[in-house]
Amino acid sequence: MKIRQRGIFTVGALLAAGSLVLSACGGAQPGQSGEATGSNGNGEASAWALTGGTHEIIWRDSFEKWNTENSDQSISVDWFANDAYKEKIRTAIGSDNAPTLVFGWGGATLRDYVEAGKVVDITDDVKDSVDKLIPSIADGGIVDGKYYALPNVGTQPVHMYYNKQLFEEQGLEIPQTWDDLLNCVEKFKEAGIIPISLAGASKWTSMMWLEYLFDRIGGSEVFDRITNGEKDAWSDPAAIEALGKAQELVKAGAFGDAYGSVVADANADVALVHTGKAAMMLHGSWAYGTFLTDAPDFVKDGNLAFGAFPSIEGGKGDPSAVAGNQSNFWSVSAASSEQAQTAAKGYLNNLFDDEYVKAMVDGGDIPPTVGAEKFIKGSEQEDYLTFGYDMVLNSSNFQLSWDQELPSDTSQTLLDNIQLLFDLSITPEQFADAMNATIK
Structure with a gap:
């Protein structure tokens, strides 16, 4: 994995x-x-x-x-x-x-x-x-x-990365809330900039969005019920809402048109940010090293910013909660x-x-x-x-990252269905049904 x-x-x-x-x-x-x-x-x-x-x-x-x-x-x-x-x-x-x-x-x-x-x-x-x-x-x-x-x-926590120069050029502030994020998506899209870099071909990069959405909306208890093997835990209302918000980003064009062909192992997602083609990215702390190696001047000149995943209004999760390794x-x-x-x-x-x-x-x-x-x-x-x-x-x-927390056979089913979810090939409810079937 x-x-x-x-x-x-x-x-x-x-x-x-x-x-x-x-x-x-x-x-x-x-x-x-x-x-x-x-x-x-x-x-x-x-x-x-x-x-x-x-x-x-x-x-x-x-x-x-x-x-x-x-x-x-x-x-x-x-x-x-x-x-x-x-x-x-x-x-x-x-x-x-x-x-x-x-x-x-x-x-x-x-x-x-x-x-x-x-x-x-x-x-x-x-x-x-x-x-x-x-x-x-x-x-x-x-x-x-x-x-x-x-x-x-x-x-190794997962967090947001930002191209600060692009934010300054568009007169935007670093998003603190989900609504702020959606506003930035709209503005960057209008400017011809990919709002969020996502290596969709790698699957686990999309998983990081779900990890935070589940937590911000429903709190840590939602995924705890999944790991505890509770029947139909993936159908929790907070889980369905989180899955829907992920698709909301896709439908809004947040990841551009070619995210499904971007591969994380080649650091293509990081490159989109430091070359000015994308404004934001959700990634692990290991990506910082890639920025240092592939774009040292970009970092040295103060163009890279970082922050916590945005809070979601009405969500039960603690904004300080972290996902990662x-x-x-x-x-x-x-x-x-x-x-x-x-x-x-x-x-x-x-x-x-x-x-x-x-x-x-x-x-x-x-x-x-x-x-x-x-x-x-x-x-x-x-x-x-x-x-x-x-x-x-x-x-x-x-x-802990879901594909480590869950058994290996469940993790593969998870990653496959995440790809289908982000491709808009299945609904949140269909995703939940597929994952509920893995609970033993």
């Missing part, structure tokens, strides 16, 4: 490309997986981690520091490209040959691991780290009231030896020291820890990191 790939690369992944070669020296080389060791018989702790950008650099440095200071509890690490890892960990988990530290994305996969007894309860072992985390981010590692995973990178996570394999588990738990409980948090900030990550303002202030991307950090820190709820 696309969310998994986009979740691992952020600003730092792009800024650090030049220094990655140096940081990759030593240990297994990026992408090598032939000699990866899982829960082997020697009792030593192991980890499988993903290659790429600042995250790899941070993890390498962190493991090296742990191994130097705890030689009797060292952790061996093997490195994988994203897709290779997903394939290998699926087999390893099933055969009880997973590494001690299991890299994951939370959501339905974590719940499956817990239900199958593949990862252990670490609640009593990571209290020091949990105390340092923003609660809504730490919650991503909870299943049935217990911690089975701990965040290991920055947090809370983080990526480490879990501890139940198949590992007691000795290996002890080492892994010790590593996790000492993860978020000042050095680790500062490294995330320096790489452009929005840190998942409380008190990170001291590291953000004066950093190269202070304005953006302050916005993103405050947004998450002050959020009343952090909704």
Whole structure:
């Protein structure tokens, strides 16, 4: 699922490309997986981690520091490209040959691991780290009231991006409400500018609109009822209204005429904004790094603005609520030896020291820890990191991306029907019927 790939690369992944070669020296080389060791018989702790950008650099440095200071509890690490890892960990988990530290994305996969007894309860072992985390981010590692995973990178909220220059040229203010947004759509359309950039061919980009519309209109309870498996939960009046508002945007021409052929993986949606062809975009924090890489002068000259998703008059949702990816996570394999588990738990409980948090900030990550303002202030991307950090820190709820929250088979049905909804091929009621059929 696309969310998994986009979740691992952020600003730092792009800024650090030049220094990655140096940081990759030593240990297994990026992408090598032939000699990866899982829960082997020697009792030593192991980890499988993903290659790429600042995250790899941070993890390498962190493991090296742990191994130097705890030689009797060292952790061996093997490195994988994203897709290779997903394939290998699926087999390893099933055969009880997973590494001690299991890299994951939370959501339905974590719940499956817990239900199958593949990862252990670490609640009593990571209290020091949990105390340092923003609660809504730490919650991503909870299943049935217990911690089975701990965040290991920055947090990745979804929010609005704006071409400030286009707004100034049209005499428009950044929209704060849904009505403001619709007014901007009308004005930009009249000016021959695509109001909102949307990579409709990628499906998950359209999903982000629904995540916020459901929440702003009905509150977090609407999707909670869906994840709880309540019968006909997708037919909630707030859900139907949200689906209708999404189609309202399409019918108003908000996304232009060719949005169905725009692909997010090629960053075509981001390009529409920084080239002045589109005025707005709803996207994750990872898109900021794309702006920095593809249009550094556009950002440097102050033409990029960002903000929270607009509020909706009469909606029950809290305007501070956020959608996106809370983080990526480490879990501890139940198949590992007691000795290996002890080492892994010790590593996790000492993860978020000042050095680790500062490294995330320096790489452009929005840190998942409380008190990170001291590291953000004066950093190269202070304005953006302050916005993103405050947004998450002050959020009343952090909704994990739907295609991570839901089981994989349900997620595919969801994405397929989202495309049909945005193509105006089905009605909100037909969408709800199709999704209600997935509730077991």
